Amino acid sequence: MSRSTGRRLTRAGIRDVAAAAGVSITTVSDALNGKGRLPDATRRHVREVADRLGYRPSAAARTLRTGKSGLIGLTVTTYGDEPFTFTEFAYFAEMARAATSAALARGYALVILPATSRHDVWSNVALDGTVVIDPSDHDPVVTELLRQGIPVVSDGRPAGTLPVTAWVDNDHEAAVLGLLDHLADSGARRVGLLTGTTTDTYTRLSTTAYLHWCDRVGQDPVYEEYPAHDPCAGAVAADRLLARPDRPDAVYGLFDPNGTDLLAAARRHGLRVPDDLLLVCCSESAIYRTTEPPVTTLSLKPRRIGTAAVQLLIDAIEGPGAEHPVERVIPTELIVRTSSQRRPPRTTVSAPRSRAGG
Amino acid sequence: MSRSTGRRLTRAGIRDVAAAAGVSITTVSDALNGKGRLPDATRRHVREVADRLGYRPSAAARTLRTGKSGLIGLTVTTYGDEPFTFTEFAYFAEMARAATSAALARGYALVILPATSRHDVWSNVALDGTVVIDPSDHDPVVTELLRQGIPVVSDGRPAGTLPVTAWVDNDHEAAVLGLLDHLADSGARRVGLLTGTTTDTYTRLSTTAYLHWCDRVGQDPVYEEYPAHDPCAGAVAADRLLARPDRPDAVYGLFDPNGTDLLAAARRHGLRVPDDLLLVCCSESAIYRTTEPPVTTLSLKPRRIGTAAVQLLIDAIEGPGAEHPVERVIPTELIVRTSSQRRPPRTTVSAPRSRAGG
DNA sequence: CGCTCATGCAGAAACGTGCCTTCGCAAGGC
DNA sequence: GCCTTGCGAAGGCACGTTTCTGCATGAGCG
Known part of the structure; x- marks a missing residue:
């Protein structure tokens, strides 16, 4: 009819x-x-x-019947209201790219969702699982998802006792300690830090590792903070750091643009890199290969992070998850370039934990 | 029971x-x-x-019943097999970020899908509409989607007679012509081009605009091509361009990393920027504000592109679409910095079509 | 008083699959 | 000749929601 x-x-x-x-x-x-x-x-x-x-x-009918949608959520952190940290730092873009690729290879697609609790849009999409980036201690979204029995894999070790299905992270303390040792090996007398005012795990762990290192080697900490989401504030903070009376002769910048910010600040202050100032920043950008001089960078390996997170998530979706959260630590890589070497370069790439290189 | x-x-x-x-x-x-x-x-x-x-x-049940899923697809172009151009150029990241934000503001979520016809994953997700980036002439995915009555908005004016619902694009010819005029105004005698071997619309339109401009001003074209997806090939091509016997005294680079590539190549060849070589590249990256010297960039305004594409798409989803495709042209912006000015700077920002600036 | 009409709510039919159960039928063992 | 076995395929329910239709009830009105 x-x-x-x-x-x-x-x-x-x-x-x-x-x-x-x-x-x-x-x-x-x-x-x-x-x-x-x-x-x-x-x-x-x-x-x-x-x-x-x-x-x-019909995908909808199949999803209704089978209970599996083939969709994986990926949260993007939001600073303030509207803007998403997606390209703020190349890390997110690389990580999302690898996660997308890994998901597609196993027949899943990624859905971009805001980390803030936009309730309407979260409950409007049927998710088989979610990757969350650096969730806060008692994240309501994560809690709700887990209550519904949806696996959640965290990029960044959860701070409190958030019962995620699995998490992937770097060993940020070890990375920073190894990097600071590298600067000291290159002749640094006083190492400064350019860090953020944000409370995310990465910033917190890296900063405390720096403080511990200073304590160990008996150096007074020299650091400047700025809101990392403000693209202009970094240049100002770099200037502040180099204008201090106790000016450092080596600097580590926690965020991707810090390398160019510090290079520009050094030029303004008449400092030569690496002769007067050693420089390292944490970045995934390829531009530091061709800057003048090339800048040593710490890579957090976002591609491996994103791939591992999705793999763990799909494993949890397709097989019944274990009781305890699965933990996976991805090693970082210190890419040594001219900016952190006062003597002719010996090696181009070194592992982060090479402490016995006296 | x-x-x-x-x-x-x-x-x-x-x-x-x-x-x-x-x-x-x-x-x-x-x-x-x-x-x-x-x-x-x-x-x-x-x-x-x-x-x-x-x-x-249940999102699945609601979707099945109402026929609306609240999901919007976003294709990412793939070069070769695995890797996705997501962060290759900041353009994609910015555009995706704006599209995500605009979609969420109207209660939709974005699903990342590969431009290649991964049939299984495309048909496994219920889409209300799709944004495609630079579809080819008779893209099978787009054709199939339109056949199913799903609206498709294209980023990039479709080449052939692809019957998309709407498209958003810049006026690439006008942008390149205005930019080349700016270089000529700054004293350029012979303008070179760093372009790609790829056949996408952006590369094609920009290159032909350059050739037309050369024809108009009576200059022999001086250009080098390289596969834009290879991050190392750009530096080599920049070197080739500056090593030619008919070396240009001004260069426009079509792709984001070309600015740093050309700066490095100029240093190797002992050329001062902007005294010996004027420089402009198309980029959305903020690093060119702090390079030595700061580099003039052409911005394609990816945020406005992404927002407009999603707006048009959701309009088409919620209201019955018009017969003819909706067209929206987003103006570009030439951000003039030191690298393209031989004389002291007069203005910082200028519109692309400012031709009467004698 | 009987008729209409607005109000507040319930029943049940879809939406399009996946899968469990059943069922016919032909061949083979006793 | 009857019961078992296995193959090939059909019937029909369930997934969880939206929404159309329709039934009471009480008030307004001629």
Whole structure:
């Protein structure tokens, strides 16, 4: 009745394929999904008819029936109201890219969602699991997802006792300690830090590692803070750091743009890099290969982070998860360039924990 | 029967809310969605019970019933096999960020999908519409989507007669012509081009605009091509360009990293910027504000592109689309810095079509 | 008083799959 | 000749929601 009228108005459904092929709905479903016991002739016939009608199974109906949507959420952190830290630092872009690639390779697609609790949009999409970036201690979104039985993998070790399914992170303390040792090996007498006012785990761990290192080697800490989400504040903070009476002769910048900011500040203050000032910053950008001089960078390996997070998440989705959260630590890489070497370079790439290199 | 057993095994459904509130399913649905004619007392009561049970409507069921998923696809171009151009150039990251933000503001979420026809993953997600980046002439994915009645908005004016719902683009010819005029105004005698071997619309339009300009001013074209997806090839091509016997005294680089590549190449060749070589590149990166010297950049305004594309798409989804494709041209912005000025700077920002600036 | 009409709510039909159950039928063992 | 076995395929329910239709009830009105 109403079915015969909807000829070209609606997309072809599994019923139409069954009718056109002269078989039942079950047979069509089994033939297309490779299930059941059917002779190859029937399978081919059904597939051919389905192709001819341009049949596409309804993702919504399949999701409703099977409970699996093939969608993975990826939270993007928001500073303030509107803007998303997506390209603020190349880290996020690289990580998202790797995560997208890894998800697609296993038949999943990524959905970009805001870390803030935009309730309407979160509950409007059926998620098989979620990757969250640096969740806060008692993140309401994460808690709600876990309550619903949806696996959550965190990029960044959760601070409190947030019961995530798994987490991936670098060993930030070890990375910073190794990097500071490298600067000291290069002849640094007083190492300064350019850090952020934000309270995220990365900033916190890196800063405390710096303070511990200063304590260990008996140096007074010399650091400047600025709101990392403000692209202009970094240049100002770099200037402040180099204008101090206790000016450092080596600086580590926690954020991606700090390298160019510090280079520009050094030029303004008449400081030569690396002769008067040693420089390292944490960055994933390739531009530091061609700056004048090339800048030593600490890479957090966002591609490996993103890939590992998605792999762990899909493993948890497809297999029943373990009781305890799975932990995976990704090693960092210190890419040594001219800016942190007072003597002719010995090696180009070194591991972060090479402490015995006296 | 089977319903009473699934107490905590399954999430609370609308039935459970109805039973707990002592009303019918219809009343629950109407109360939560603000439809129907219900007294406020009933509405509040139902909302309260739903909250108490932690009820979350099933996105899959809603999508199946209403035909709207609240999901928008965003294609990412792939070079070769695996890698996605996501962070290759800051353009994509900025554009995706703005698109995500605009979509979320209107209650939609973005799904990242590969431009190549990964059939399984495309048909596994229910899309209300899609934004495609620079589709090829007869893109099979776009054709299939349009056949299913799904709106498609293109970033980049479609080359052939691809019947997209709408498209957003810059006026690349005008931008390049204005930029070359600016270089000529600054005293350039022979302007070179660093371009790509790829066949995408942006590269093609920009290159032909350059050739037309050369033809108009009576200059022999001087250009070098390289595969834009290879991050190392740009530095080599920049070197080639400056090593030519007919070395240009001004260069425009089509891609984001070309600025640093050309600066490094100029240093190697002993050329001072801007005294011996004027420099402009197309980039969205903030680093060119702090390079030595700061580099003039052409911005394609990816934030406005991404926002406009999503706005047009959602308009097409929610209102019945017009017959003819909607076209929107976003103006570019030439951000003039030291690298393209031989004389003391007169202005910092100028419109691309300022030709009467003798 | 009987008729209309607005109000407040319930019943039930879809939406398009996946899968569990059943069922016919032909062949083979007793 | 009857029961078992296995193959091939059909019937029908369930997933959880939206929404169309429709039934009571009480008030307004001629």
